[in-house]
Amino acid sequence: GDSVTQMEGPVTLSEEAFLTINCTYTATGYPSLFWYVQYPGEGLQLLLKATKADDKGSNKGFEATYRKETTSFHLEKGSVQVSDSAVYFCGGGAGNMLTFGGGTRLMVKP
Amino acid sequence: DSGVTQTPKHLITATGQRVTLRCSPRSGDLSVYWYQQSLDQGLQFLIQYYNGEERAKGNILERFSAQQFPDLHSELNLSSLELGDSALYFCASSVASAGVKTGELFFGEGSRLTVL
Numbered sequence: 141g142d143s144v145t146q147m148e149g150p151v152t153l154s155e156e157a158f159l160t161i162n163c164t165y166t167a168t169g170y171p172s173l174f175w176y177v178q179y180p181g182e183g184l185q186l187l188l189k190a191t192k193a194d195d196k197g198s199n200k201g202f203e204a205t206y207r208k209e210t211t212s213f214h215l216e217k218g219s220v221q222v223s224d225s226a227v228y229f230c231g232g233g234a235g236n237m238l239t240f241g242g243g244t245r246l247m248v249k250p
Numbered sequence: 251d252s253g254v255t256q257t258p259k260h261l262i263t264a265t266g267q268r269v270t271l272r273c274s275p276r277s278g279d280l281s282v283y284w285y286q287q288s289l290d291q292g293l294q295f296l297i298q299y300y301n302g303e304e305r306a307k308g309n310i311l312e313r314f315s316a317q318q319f320p321d322l323h324s325e326l327n328l329s330s331l332e333l334g335d336s337a338l339y340f341c342a343s344s345v346a347s348a349g350v351k352t353g354e355l356f357f358g359e360g361s362r363l364t365v366l
Contacts, residue, residue: 176357239295
């Protein structure tokens with residue numbers, strides 16, 4: 141079946157550092173790809189998405205590009221802030237099922 | 251605030267018991283999804299309902315069942331509880347049946363179940 145693999149955390153960075161969280165998706169077709177963010181004590185929120193190859197999703201300074209050849213959707217941000225500390229989930233979906241990776245906890249220190 | 255309401259927020263019960271988790275989707279959303287988040291399994295899709303009908307099934311145990319009522323709220327029933335069922339259970343909603351294609355799933359804050 142479909143699966144999502146993302147890098148394990150925790151990832152600890154200093155403020156203003158560059159962030160990359162890797163994500164790859166395995167599926168029979170070409171799913172839509174997403175990044176969700178979960179802040180402490182809250183549910184998941186859609187951060188950004190891409191519905192086809194070469195699409196770039198962006199929001200709040202975060203970016204991810206849908207690479208068709210590798211079905212990858214790596215999350216990047218040029219300069220992280222303390223407020224970005226959260227758990228980030230990569231997800232892929234087609235039809236009615238959205239499959240998530242295991243989540244990557246990001247901790248940003250001042 | 252996502253507009254998705256889940257109750258109860260916390261629940262502590264004993265092994266062998268049965269509990270019901272409730273979810274009210276965003277106004278206008280017809281699809282409801284249930285996910286289980288545990289430390290060792292990550293976020294697992296359980297089941298989806300659309301306008302009262304089951305649409306997709308994931309890794310849901312036979313001891314678990316769900317339904318969506320005419321007013322579109324949904325309930326997840328967990329029975330014969332085991333220690334391993336301790337987890338955070340999320341409900342999400344979307345407008346369409348194939349909500350995942352657009353990625354517009356709106357999640358509630360979750361119900362944390364602790365089985366002792």
